[in-house]
Amino acid sequence: MKKLFLFLPLALFLSISILLYRGLFLDPNRLPSALIGMPFPHFTLPSLDSPSDILSSADVKGRPALVNVWATWCQSCRQEHLMLNKLADQGVVIYGVNYKDVRANAQHLLRTLRNPYRLNIEDASGTLGLDLGVYGAPETFFIDAQGIIREKYVGVIDERVWQEKLAPIYEMLLREVTQ
Amino acid sequence: MNSLVIAIALSLMLLGNSMAAIDAAEFSDDSKYQRFYDLASELRCPKCQNQNIAESSSPIANDLRGEIHRMLSEGQSDEQIIDFMVARYGDFVLYDPRLNSRTVLLWLGPSALLLVGGVVVAVIIRGGRKVRSGTSNELSDAERYRLTDLLQESDRLIEQDT
Secondary structure, three states, rough: OOOHHOHHHHHHHHHHHHHHHOOOOOOOOOOOOOOOOOOOOEEEEEOOOOOOOOEHHHHHHHOOOEEEEOOOOOOOHHHHHHHHHHHOOOOEOOOOOOOOOHOOOOHHHHHHHOOOOOOEEEOOOOHHHHHOOOOOOOOEEHHHHOOOEEEEEEEEHHHHHHHHHHHHHHHHHHHHHHO | OHHHHHHHHHHHHHHHHHHHHOOOOOOOOHHHHHHHHHHHEEEEEEOOOOEEOOOOOOOHHHHHHHHHHHHHOOOHHHHHHHHHHHHHHEEEEHHOOOOOOOHHHHHHHHHHHHHHHHHHHHHHEEEEHHHHHHHOOOOOHHHHHHHHHHHHHHHHHHHOOO
Protein backbone atom coordinates (compact mmCIF):
# COMPACT_ATOMS: atom_id res chain seq x y z
CA MET A 1 0.00 0.00 0.00
CA LYS A 2 2.81 2.35 0.98
CA LYS A 3 4.74 1.42 -2.17
CA LEU A 4 1.68 2.23 -4.30
CA PHE A 5 1.51 5.61 -2.63
CA LEU A 6 5.04 6.36 -3.85
CA PHE A 7 3.81 6.04 -7.43
CA LEU A 8 1.25 8.79 -6.96
CA PRO A 9 3.53 11.63 -8.17
CA LEU A 10 4.52 9.60 -11.22
CA ALA A 11 0.88 8.84 -12.01
CA LEU A 12 0.01 12.49 -11.60
CA PHE A 13 2.91 13.56 -13.78
CA LEU A 14 1.93 11.09 -16.52
CA SER A 15 -1.71 12.13 -16.54
CA ILE A 16 -0.80 15.81 -16.80
CA SER A 17 1.71 15.00 -19.56
CA ILE A 18 -0.95 13.14 -21.54
CA LEU A 19 -3.38 16.02 -21.09
CA LEU A 20 -0.85 18.61 -22.26
CA TYR A 21 0.43 16.38 -25.09
CA ARG A 22 -3.11 16.11 -26.42
CA GLY A 23 -3.31 19.89 -26.28
CA LEU A 24 -0.49 20.12 -28.83
CA PHE A 25 -2.77 18.66 -31.49
CA LEU A 26 -5.88 20.69 -30.81
CA ASP A 27 -6.63 23.47 -33.24
CA PRO A 28 -6.76 26.69 -31.23
CA ASN A 29 -8.77 28.34 -34.00
CA ARG A 30 -11.74 26.08 -33.35
CA LEU A 31 -13.73 27.89 -30.72
CA PRO A 32 -16.76 26.31 -29.15
CA SER A 33 -19.74 28.44 -30.03
CA ALA A 34 -21.51 30.11 -27.16
CA LEU A 35 -24.74 29.85 -29.13
CA ILE A 36 -25.15 26.09 -29.26
CA GLY A 37 -28.51 25.23 -27.75
CA MET A 38 -29.74 28.80 -28.19
CA PRO A 39 -32.44 29.94 -30.60
CA PHE A 40 -31.28 31.57 -33.82
CA PRO A 41 -30.99 35.30 -33.04
CA HIS A 42 -33.80 37.66 -34.00
CA PHE A 43 -33.18 39.82 -36.99
CA THR A 44 -35.04 41.86 -39.58
CA LEU A 45 -32.86 42.30 -42.63
CA PRO A 46 -33.43 42.60 -46.37
CA SER A 47 -33.29 39.64 -48.70
CA LEU A 48 -30.25 39.67 -50.97
CA ASP A 49 -32.28 38.32 -53.89
CA SER A 50 -34.97 40.99 -53.69
CA PRO A 51 -33.90 43.76 -51.31
CA SER A 52 -37.41 45.12 -50.93
CA ASP A 53 -38.40 41.95 -49.05
CA ILE A 54 -37.63 41.91 -45.35
CA LEU A 55 -36.61 38.61 -43.80
CA SER A 56 -36.86 37.69 -40.13
CA SER A 57 -35.94 34.77 -37.91
CA ALA A 58 -39.33 33.17 -38.68
CA ASP A 59 -38.10 32.63 -42.25
CA VAL A 60 -35.33 30.26 -41.19
CA LYS A 61 -37.51 28.20 -38.88
CA GLY A 62 -39.54 25.10 -39.66
CA ARG A 63 -37.03 22.61 -40.97
CA PRO A 64 -33.47 21.54 -40.21
CA ALA A 65 -31.07 23.65 -42.23
CA LEU A 66 -27.57 24.96 -42.66
CA VAL A 67 -27.06 28.68 -42.22
CA ASN A 68 -23.91 29.60 -44.11
CA VAL A 69 -22.16 32.90 -43.44
CA TRP A 70 -20.38 33.99 -46.61
CA ALA A 71 -19.07 36.98 -48.54
CA THR A 72 -17.49 37.70 -51.90
CA TRP A 73 -14.36 39.13 -50.22
CA CYS A 74 -13.82 35.76 -48.59
CA GLN A 75 -11.72 33.60 -50.89
CA SER A 76 -12.37 30.34 -49.08
CA CYS A 77 -16.12 30.97 -49.34
CA ARG A 78 -15.79 30.79 -53.11
CA GLN A 79 -14.04 27.47 -52.76
CA GLU A 80 -16.84 26.29 -50.49
CA HIS A 81 -19.52 27.55 -52.86
CA LEU A 82 -19.08 24.60 -55.24
CA MET A 83 -19.57 22.16 -52.38
CA LEU A 84 -22.69 24.04 -51.28
CA ASN A 85 -24.06 23.76 -54.82
CA LYS A 86 -23.56 20.03 -54.65
CA LEU A 87 -25.28 19.79 -51.27
CA ALA A 88 -28.20 21.89 -52.49
CA ASP A 89 -28.56 19.46 -55.43
CA GLN A 90 -28.79 16.64 -52.90
CA GLY A 91 -31.67 18.44 -51.24
CA VAL A 92 -29.85 19.91 -48.24
CA VAL A 93 -31.58 23.09 -47.08
CA ILE A 94 -29.06 25.95 -46.99
CA TYR A 95 -29.77 29.52 -45.99
CA GLY A 96 -27.18 32.22 -46.56
CA VAL A 97 -26.05 35.16 -44.51
CA ASN A 98 -24.24 37.54 -46.85
CA TYR A 99 -21.89 39.07 -44.31
CA LYS A 100 -20.60 42.65 -44.72
CA ASP A 101 -20.62 42.47 -48.46
CA VAL A 102 -21.43 44.66 -51.45
CA ARG A 103 -24.86 43.76 -52.78
CA ALA A 104 -23.94 43.91 -56.49
CA ASN A 105 -20.86 41.71 -56.00
CA ALA A 106 -22.82 39.12 -54.08
CA GLN A 107 -25.67 39.04 -56.61
CA HIS A 108 -23.16 38.72 -59.43
CA LEU A 109 -21.41 35.80 -57.75
CA LEU A 110 -24.69 33.96 -57.25
CA ARG A 111 -25.55 34.45 -60.92
CA THR A 112 -22.20 33.18 -62.18
CA LEU A 113 -21.51 30.34 -59.72
CA ARG A 114 -25.19 29.30 -59.19
CA ASN A 115 -27.20 29.89 -56.07
CA PRO A 116 -27.31 27.07 -53.54
CA TYR A 117 -29.23 29.15 -50.97
CA ARG A 118 -32.98 28.88 -50.42
CA LEU A 119 -32.82 32.45 -49.24
CA ASN A 120 -30.08 34.91 -48.50
CA ILE A 121 -30.06 37.41 -45.65
CA GLU A 122 -28.25 40.60 -46.52
CA ASP A 123 -26.25 41.50 -43.42
CA ALA A 124 -24.37 44.47 -44.82
CA SER A 125 -23.42 46.01 -41.48
CA GLY A 126 -22.66 42.71 -39.78
CA THR A 127 -25.23 43.00 -37.00
CA LEU A 128 -26.56 39.48 -37.45
CA GLY A 129 -23.00 38.24 -37.74
CA LEU A 130 -22.25 39.87 -34.42
CA ASP A 131 -25.27 38.25 -32.78
CA LEU A 132 -24.13 34.92 -34.20
CA GLY A 133 -20.63 35.36 -32.79
CA VAL A 134 -19.13 35.21 -36.28
CA TYR A 135 -15.43 35.99 -36.34
CA GLY A 136 -14.47 34.91 -39.83
CA ALA A 137 -16.29 33.61 -42.87
CA PRO A 138 -17.08 30.94 -43.84
CA GLU A 139 -18.97 29.75 -40.81
CA THR A 140 -21.89 27.36 -40.94
CA PHE A 141 -24.57 26.91 -38.32
CA PHE A 142 -26.83 23.88 -38.08
CA ILE A 143 -30.32 24.69 -36.90
CA ASP A 144 -33.09 22.25 -36.11
CA ALA A 145 -36.77 22.52 -37.05
CA GLN A 146 -37.46 24.68 -33.99
CA GLY A 147 -34.77 27.13 -35.03
CA ILE A 148 -32.34 26.13 -32.26
CA ILE A 149 -28.64 26.31 -33.15
CA ARG A 150 -27.28 22.81 -32.67
CA GLU A 151 -23.81 22.96 -34.13
CA LYS A 152 -21.36 25.36 -35.68
CA TYR A 153 -18.58 24.67 -38.13
CA VAL A 154 -15.87 27.24 -38.80
CA GLY A 155 -13.98 26.85 -42.04
CA VAL A 156 -14.53 25.51 -45.53
CA ILE A 157 -16.91 22.58 -45.89
CA ASP A 158 -15.42 20.14 -48.34
CA GLU A 159 -16.38 16.59 -49.28
CA ARG A 160 -14.35 15.02 -46.48
CA VAL A 161 -15.58 17.35 -43.71
CA TRP A 162 -19.15 16.85 -44.88
CA GLN A 163 -18.94 13.06 -44.99
CA GLU A 164 -17.07 12.61 -41.75
CA LYS A 165 -18.45 15.32 -39.54
CA LEU A 166 -21.37 17.29 -40.80
CA ALA A 167 -23.60 14.88 -42.73
CA PRO A 168 -24.22 12.82 -39.55
CA ILE A 169 -25.32 15.98 -37.74
CA TYR A 170 -27.67 17.02 -40.51
CA GLU A 171 -29.12 13.52 -40.74
CA MET A 172 -29.63 13.48 -37.00
CA LEU A 173 -31.62 16.72 -37.23
CA LEU A 174 -33.72 15.26 -40.05
CA ARG A 175 -34.39 12.11 -38.02
CA GLU A 176 -35.59 14.21 -35.09
CA VAL A 177 -38.31 15.66 -37.31
CA THR A 178 -39.67 12.29 -38.45
CA GLN A 179 -39.70 10.85 -34.95
CA MET B 1 23.40 54.53 -22.56
CA ASN B 2 22.56 55.59 -26.09
CA SER B 3 21.11 52.17 -26.93
CA LEU B 4 18.95 52.33 -23.81
CA VAL B 5 17.46 55.62 -24.95
CA ILE B 6 16.78 54.14 -28.39
CA ALA B 7 15.18 51.06 -26.85
CA ILE B 8 12.89 53.16 -24.72
CA ALA B 9 11.99 55.35 -27.68
CA LEU B 10 11.18 52.29 -29.79
CA SER B 11 8.96 50.75 -27.13
CA LEU B 12 7.14 54.05 -26.72
CA MET B 13 6.48 54.01 -30.45
CA LEU B 14 4.96 50.53 -30.11
CA LEU B 15 2.75 51.78 -27.33
CA GLY B 16 1.54 54.60 -29.52
CA ASN B 17 0.63 52.10 -32.20
CA SER B 18 -1.56 50.00 -29.97
CA MET B 19 -3.46 53.06 -28.81
CA ALA B 20 -3.90 54.21 -32.38
CA ALA B 21 -5.92 51.08 -33.16
CA ILE B 22 -8.81 52.66 -31.27
CA ASP B 23 -9.80 55.15 -33.88
CA ALA B 24 -13.55 55.25 -34.33
CA ALA B 25 -14.15 55.91 -30.69
CA GLU B 26 -14.58 59.46 -29.54
CA PHE B 27 -15.88 60.16 -26.12
CA SER B 28 -17.37 63.14 -24.40
CA ASP B 29 -15.46 62.57 -21.18
CA ASP B 30 -12.21 60.94 -20.16
CA SER B 31 -13.68 58.46 -17.68
CA LYS B 32 -15.73 56.89 -20.48
CA TYR B 33 -12.63 56.66 -22.63
CA GLN B 34 -10.82 54.98 -19.74
CA ARG B 35 -13.66 52.46 -19.35
CA PHE B 36 -13.63 51.88 -23.09
CA TYR B 37 -9.90 51.27 -23.05
CA ASP B 38 -10.09 48.96 -20.03
CA LEU B 39 -12.90 46.90 -21.58
CA ALA B 40 -11.20 46.66 -24.95
CA SER B 41 -7.98 45.59 -23.22
CA GLU B 42 -9.56 42.79 -21.24
CA LEU B 43 -11.52 41.34 -24.16
CA ARG B 44 -9.70 38.96 -26.44
CA CYS B 45 -9.99 39.21 -30.21
CA PRO B 46 -11.72 36.03 -31.44
CA LYS B 47 -9.89 36.02 -34.77
CA CYS B 48 -6.33 37.01 -33.84
CA GLN B 49 -6.16 35.10 -30.65
CA ASN B 50 -3.19 36.56 -28.86
CA GLN B 51 -4.28 40.16 -29.03
CA ASN B 52 -6.95 42.00 -27.18
CA ILE B 53 -9.47 43.97 -29.18
CA ALA B 54 -7.81 47.25 -28.23
CA GLU B 55 -4.59 46.23 -29.96
CA SER B 56 -5.87 44.24 -32.89
CA SER B 57 -6.47 45.86 -36.23
CA SER B 58 -8.54 42.97 -37.61
CA PRO B 59 -12.02 43.87 -38.91
CA ILE B 60 -13.76 41.88 -36.21
CA ALA B 61 -11.85 43.69 -33.45
CA ASN B 62 -12.82 46.96 -35.08
CA ASP B 63 -16.48 45.90 -35.08
CA LEU B 64 -16.31 44.89 -31.44
CA ARG B 65 -14.69 48.18 -30.47
CA GLY B 66 -17.55 49.90 -32.28
CA GLU B 67 -20.01 47.79 -30.31
CA ILE B 68 -18.36 48.71 -26.99
CA HIS B 69 -18.44 52.36 -28.02
CA ARG B 70 -22.12 52.13 -28.88
CA MET B 71 -23.04 50.39 -25.63
CA LEU B 72 -21.03 52.84 -23.53
CA SER B 73 -22.70 55.76 -25.26
CA GLU B 74 -26.07 54.18 -24.45
CA GLY B 75 -25.04 54.20 -20.82
CA GLN B 76 -24.70 50.44 -20.33
CA SER B 77 -22.58 49.10 -17.51
CA ASP B 78 -19.26 47.26 -17.91
CA GLU B 79 -21.03 44.15 -16.69
CA GLN B 80 -23.68 44.39 -19.41
CA ILE B 81 -21.06 44.88 -22.10
CA ILE B 82 -19.05 41.88 -20.95
CA ASP B 83 -22.22 39.75 -20.76
CA PHE B 84 -23.05 40.81 -24.30
CA MET B 85 -19.66 39.64 -25.56
CA VAL B 86 -19.69 36.38 -23.61
CA ALA B 87 -23.19 35.55 -24.89
CA ARG B 88 -21.86 35.73 -28.45
CA TYR B 89 -18.25 34.61 -28.27
CA GLY B 90 -18.17 32.53 -25.10
CA ASP B 91 -15.85 32.61 -22.10
CA PHE B 92 -13.03 32.55 -24.60
CA VAL B 93 -13.18 36.32 -25.11
CA LEU B 94 -12.38 37.06 -21.48
CA TYR B 95 -8.72 37.43 -20.59
CA ASP B 96 -9.92 37.21 -17.02
CA PRO B 97 -12.40 34.32 -17.22
CA ARG B 98 -15.16 33.97 -14.66
CA LEU B 99 -15.31 31.08 -12.26
CA ASN B 100 -17.88 28.54 -13.48
CA SER B 101 -18.13 24.81 -14.06
CA ARG B 102 -16.17 25.07 -17.31
CA THR B 103 -13.35 27.19 -15.95
CA VAL B 104 -13.05 25.68 -12.47
CA LEU B 105 -10.10 23.51 -13.53
CA LEU B 106 -8.35 26.56 -14.91
CA TRP B 107 -8.83 28.53 -11.71
CA LEU B 108 -8.29 25.85 -9.08
CA GLY B 109 -6.04 23.41 -10.97
CA PRO B 110 -2.70 25.09 -10.18
CA SER B 111 -3.49 25.51 -6.46
CA ALA B 112 -4.73 21.92 -6.30
CA LEU B 113 -1.48 20.71 -7.86
CA LEU B 114 0.54 22.83 -5.44
CA LEU B 115 -1.44 21.34 -2.56
CA VAL B 116 -0.83 17.78 -3.81
CA GLY B 117 2.88 18.60 -4.17
CA GLY B 118 2.97 19.99 -0.63
CA VAL B 119 1.30 16.87 0.75
CA VAL B 120 3.76 14.63 -1.09
CA VAL B 121 6.74 16.60 0.24
CA ALA B 122 5.32 16.55 3.77
CA VAL B 123 4.78 12.79 3.62
CA ILE B 124 8.32 12.20 2.34
CA ILE B 125 9.89 14.42 5.04
CA ARG B 126 7.87 12.83 7.82
CA GLY B 127 8.66 9.33 6.48
CA GLY B 128 12.39 10.15 6.53
CA ARG B 129 12.22 11.44 10.10
CA LYS B 130 10.45 8.30 11.27
CA VAL B 131 13.18 6.05 9.80
CA ARG B 132 15.92 8.08 11.52
CA SER B 133 14.26 8.20 14.91
CA GLY B 134 13.51 4.45 14.71
CA THR B 135 17.22 3.49 14.88
CA SER B 136 19.22 4.42 18.00
CA ASN B 137 22.47 6.34 17.86
CA GLU B 138 24.12 3.87 20.26
CA LEU B 139 26.64 1.45 18.73
CA SER B 140 26.17 -2.23 19.38
CA ASP B 141 29.03 -4.26 20.97
CA ALA B 142 30.00 -5.78 17.65
CA GLU B 143 30.12 -2.34 16.04
CA ARG B 144 32.29 -0.98 18.87
CA TYR B 145 34.82 -3.80 18.49
CA ARG B 146 34.94 -3.23 14.76
CA LEU B 147 35.44 0.52 15.29
CA THR B 148 38.40 -0.03 17.64
CA ASP B 149 39.91 -2.49 15.14
CA LEU B 150 39.61 0.05 12.33
CA LEU B 151 41.11 2.86 14.41
CA GLN B 152 44.07 0.66 15.45
CA GLU B 153 44.54 -0.39 11.84
CA SER B 154 44.61 3.22 10.61
CA ASP B 155 47.05 4.25 13.41
CA ARG B 156 49.39 1.49 12.34
CA LEU B 157 49.23 2.57 8.69
CA ILE B 158 50.00 6.17 9.62
CA GLU B 159 53.03 5.07 11.70
CA GLN B 160 54.32 3.00 8.77
CA ASP B 161 54.12 5.99 6.48
CA THR B 162 56.03 8.39 8.71
